[in-house]
Amino acid sequence: MPHREKRMTNSKELRAESNPTHPPLSKGRSKEGSKSNEFYVICVFLFVLCSLFIASDVDAKMKGRCKDCHSMHADTPYPVLTKGGCVGCHGQFPDGTQNIITIGKTRIPQVLHHMQNGDLAGGNFYYVADGYNPDYSKGHNVLGISQPESIPTMTSPPGFIGNVVIPGGTGPVDWPEQQQLTCSGTWGCHGDRTIEDPYKSLYNAHHANNLVIDGSTVGRSYRFLYGIKGKEHQDWEYQATIDNHNGYKGDITHSTMDTISYLCGECHARFHPHPNLGGAGGARFGLWVGHPADISFSSVHGGFAGSEYQEYAIYSLESPVAYSNPTGGERVVDVDSIVMCLSCHRPHATLYRDSLRWDYSQISTDDITRTGCLICHTRKGGH
Amino acid sequence: MNLRLIISISILSFIFSLFLFSKSNGAIVSDECEVCHGLYPGMMEEAPLGEPQKFKLQNALCIDCHSNSNRDAIKILGGVRVPVVNNTVKPDKSLAGGNFYYVAKDFGDRKGHNVDGIASLDAKFKGVPPGYDKDFDPSVSGYNVEKPLTCAGSNGCHGNRNIENPFDAIRGSHHADDSPIDGSTTAKSYRYLKNTNKVKGVLGLEDADWGQNSSSKKHNEYSLSIDQYCASCHSNFYNKEKIGKMGPWFRHPTGIVLPKTGEYMNYNPAVSPPADKKEVRIYNPDAPVARPIIPESASETVKLGTDIVTCLSCHVAHGSPNESMLRWDYDAIFSGEAGGGCLICHTGKSE
Numbered sequence: 001m002p003h004r005e006k007r008m009t010n011s012k013e014l015r016a017e018s019n020p021t022h023p024p025l026s027k028g029r030s031k032e033g034s035k036s037n038e039f040y041v042i043c044v045f046l047f048v049l050c051s052l053f054i055a056s057d058v059d060a061k062m063k064g065r066c067k068d069c070h071s072m073h074a075d076t077p078y079p080v081l082t083k084g085g086c087v088g089c090h091g092q093f094p095d096g097t098q099n100i101i102t103i104g105k106t107r108i109p110q111v112l113h114h115m116q117n118g119d120l121a122g123g124n125f126y127y128v129a130d131g132y133n134p135d136y137s138k139g140h141n142v143l144g145i146s147q148p149e150s151i152p153t154m155t156s157p158p159g160f161i162g163n164v165v166i167p168g169g170t171g172p173v174d175w176p177e178q179q180q181l182t183c184s185g186t187w188g189c190h191g192d193r194t195i196e197d198p199y200k201s202l203y204n205a206h207h208a209n210n211l212v213i214d215g216s217t218v219g220r221s222y223r224f225l226y227g228i229k230g231k232e233h234q235d236w237e238y239q240a241t242i243d244n245h246n247g248y249k250g251d252i253t254h255s256t257m258d259t260i261s262y263l264c265g266e267c268h269a270r271f272h273p274h275p276n277l278g279g280a281g282g283a284r285f286g287l288w289v290g291h292p293a294d295i296s297f298s299s300v301h302g303g304f305a306g307s308e309y310q311e312y313a314i315y316s317l318e319s320p321v322a323y324s325n326p327t328g329g330e331r332v333v334d335v336d337s338i339v340m341c342l343s344c345h346r347p348h349a350t351l352y353r354d355s356l357r358w359d360y361s362q363i364s365t366d367d368i369t370r371t372g373c374l375i376c377h378t379r380k381g382g383h
Numbered sequence: 384m385n386l387r388l389i390i391s392i393s394i395l396s397f398i399f400s401l402f403l404f405s406k407s408n409g410a411i412v413s414d415e416c417e418v419c420h421g422l423y424p425g426m427m428e429e430a431p432l433g434e435p436q437k438f439k440l441q442n443a444l445c446i447d448c449h450s451n452s453n454r455d456a457i458k459i460l461g462g463v464r465v466p467v468v469n470n471t472v473k474p475d476k477s478l479a480g481g482n483f484y485y486v487a488k489d490f491g492d493r494k495g496h497n498v499d500g501i502a503s504l505d506a507k508f509k510g511v512p513p514g515y516d517k518d519f520d521p522s523v524s525g526y527n528v529e530k531p532l533t534c535a536g537s538n539g540c541h542g543n544r545n546i547e548n549p550f551d552a553i554r555g556s557h558h559a560d561d562s563p564i565d566g567s568t569t570a571k572s573y574r575y576l577k578n579t580n581k582v583k584g585v586l587g588l589e590d591a592d593w594g595q596n597s598s599s600k601k602h603n604e605y606s607l608s609i610d611q612y613c614a615s616c617h618s619n620f621y622n623k624e625k626i627g628k629m630g631p632w633f634r635h636p637t638g639i640v641l642p643k644t645g646e647y648m649n650y651n652p653a654v655s656p657p658a659d660k661k662e663v664r665i666y667n668p669d670a671p672v673a674r675p676i677i678p679e680s681a682s683e684t685v686k687l688g689t690d691i692v693t694c695l696s697c698h699v700a701h702g703s704p705n706e707s708m709l710r711w712d713y714d715a716i717f718s719g720e721a722g723g724g725c726l727i728c729h730t731g732k733s734e
Contacts, residue, residue, distance in 0.1 A: 062719055064717060065718075066713065066716050066725050066732075067713050072697075073635065077627075079627070079632075079633060080631040081632060081634060081635055105717060105719075199631040200630055203631075207719075207732045
């Protein structure tokens with residue numbers, strides 16, 4: 001995943017402050033001086049405009065030395081001439097203590113590391129990585145990091161439905177028993193999932209212009225999750241704050257395929273109410289039979305007003321919500337905020353079972369700290 | 384009478400021009416044998432009757448002739464222009480093959496082929512050609528890793544690689560008929576790169592100045608055979624089984640057509656083709672391509688989907704100021720920024 005610099009912005013106020021009012025010019029020079037001054041101001045203005053444009057454009061792309069990621073004639077070659085494939089770059093030191101590795105101008109998020117309190121938004125494959133006391137129940141068993149899941153019921157993704165509609169086509173008809181999960185491609189999460197080869201599915205994404213995350217290409221999709229929209233926190237949520245975080249896209253109408261939960265639903269279809277996926281079978285007689293995703297607090301039984309969800313008012317990094325048009329700067333959680341898969345889970349792996357954000361076994365109605373489930377279900381905890 | 388005189392003069396002129404032409408094509412014709420052969424002690428002495436000549440330090444003769452103590456990369460010996468591949472001071476304008484100066488000095492042995500007599504055994508590969516596979520080496524004996532790399536012979540590049548002795552491997556080629564370059568003999572192979580008698584030599588168009596001061600209009604012309612030649616010792620970097628088969632590549636491909644798609648459509652972005660030649664790009668000697676058919680003269684156009692990426696698109700053969708004998712400083716090429724090098728072809732990775 002590339003480093004995406006924050007766009008440069010300059011407020012009008014700042015620009016105004018940098019151009020203090022000049023005193024009147026003396027008679028006889030005023031006309032020429034005024035013209036010269038105007039010309040100067042115009043030039044400066046144009047320069048600033050051009051600088052902003054150029055800086056934005058340049059910063060939007062992957063920047064760095066070719067050799068930092070690629071090896072032309074490696075003794076042990078990897079696809080796309082990469083140094084170790086996906087994991088080679090994004091899991092450089094599994095027992096190391098860096099969650100973001102900077103090489104030259106390139107900042108590389110690490111999805112497999114051993115930094116204390118350094119897990120990024122997606123979690124950390126360290127908890128399921130072979131060689132590091134893995135517990136496969138804690139995350140996705142990705143090829144190159146973990147052995148395939150040995151539990152028979154996990155030979156295919158839980159809730160899997162074949163042939164579902166995905167951006168660009170349809171998902172696999174079946175999930176073969178021996179097919180292990182990959183980082184990208186048909187059997188993975190990232191890239192164009194209509195393309196089986198993990199590397200082809202991500203072709204050129206790291207070098208694409210991603211100034212706009214509109215889901216139109218892999219490069220312009222949220223975290224290279226093809227078709228998904230969102231706002232990417234520049235440090236992958238390391239040291240994120242409640243008003244500077246990832247912006248997750250949700251859609252309570254279930255009419256689009258650009259939400260983060262839809263991406264999850266491409267494999268875990270039965271857990272998503274979108275008609276392309278599991279459909280609306282999650283609720284019966286107004287009662288949920290599976291925890292819903294891509295629904296807003298306005299959809300809850302009995303309405304939002306006066307509900308326990310009304311007390312979840314300030315954005316929580318522990319249990320984030322999605323928005324219809326996310327900016328990554330939302331601080332307020334309200335009736336239109338959207339519950340998503342990532343409200344409870346992280347996609348890679350966590351310290352907890354089921355890749356949850358918290359230890360489900362420790363969440364109790366006696367709990368007065370309002371953590372985990374109780375961040376939303378505020379009245380289930382002790383008072 | 385006048386007509387006869389004119390015809391006679393014309394015929395004589397024609398014959399004379401033929402002589403000149405063959406001379407300019409590389410076959411060395413000079414009365415001053417000693418300027419070359421006198422460089423080597425004992426070279427000019429006659430061998431005892433019935434005994435083969437025995438020379439020592441044969442590789443040194445190549446180096447002595449093709450070295451220069453000043454910055455000139457082309458020198459004159461006995462009236463003959465000699466390409467210099469090893470300047471002992473920094474060369475002014477290196478030739479197409481580069482210059483061993485960079486590996487001979489203390490710049491690191493990653494900057495050139497560690498040829499015996501110029502540079503010591505390289506520290507990384509310990510004399511084993513990277514990517515070497517005996518099965519893909521057309522020479523009978525193969526590369527002997529116990530012995531150093533030489534200019535010619537079985538452990539070298541030039542001449543007959545079925546002959547171990549560097550001098551014997553190329554013997555006579557400098558004085559042989561070298562036209563046309565059809566790969567039939569060492570002399571008639573591009574830059575004397577023949578490999579073995581059973582293998583057709585390298586084909587190409589030899590720039591009269593060995594690529595010095597090359598430009599889009601004046602340069603060597605390469606063919607696919609140059610890649611096949613490099614592969615004799617570095618086959619794992621050429622063999623499709625080792626580099627992948629069309630995406631994703633596992634090693635940088637070579638010997639493949641420069642695609643007529645995507646970012647390659649903008650090859651050499653610094654120079655736009657003429658308005659009436661939108662289908663071609665302009666040749667860049669910093670990232671040259673090979674041709675499926677060698678043109679009669681150097682061509683300034685690159686045909687996408689036709690012309691070929693070669694080892695020499697990125698590397699030079701002898702030595703360069705850059706790691707891995709690259710044509711450019713790999714450390715200084717950044718994706719997302721403007722620049723040459725890799726980005727001459729991979730234009731989509733630049734700004």
